[in-house]
Amino acid sequence: MSNVSKIDPLWTVDEVSAYLGVPVKTLYQWKWRGEGPPVRKIGRHLRYDPAAVRAWATAAA
Structure with missing residues (x-):
């Protein structure tokens, strides 16, 4: 097993849209x-970083 932590893939423009x-x-x-x-x-x-998009959407609401 690898010691590398799992990183969420970045979102495309279509996914953020x-x-x-x-x-x-x-x-x-x-x-x-x-x-x-x-x-x-x-x-x-x-x-786009999914966590940053979620945080932005929460703050903008």
Whole structure:
């Protein structure tokens, strides 16, 4: 057995869109404006930490 702890995979824009119930276009607009949940750019792709998205959604509510 490995001693490496399990890490949750990062969410895609489509997964965050479904979780928050907002269009993908809105997520791109939020990133451009510096709003919305924290996002990381990995290569050409946006990725979100699920825990950070949940925390942001809770705080924004």
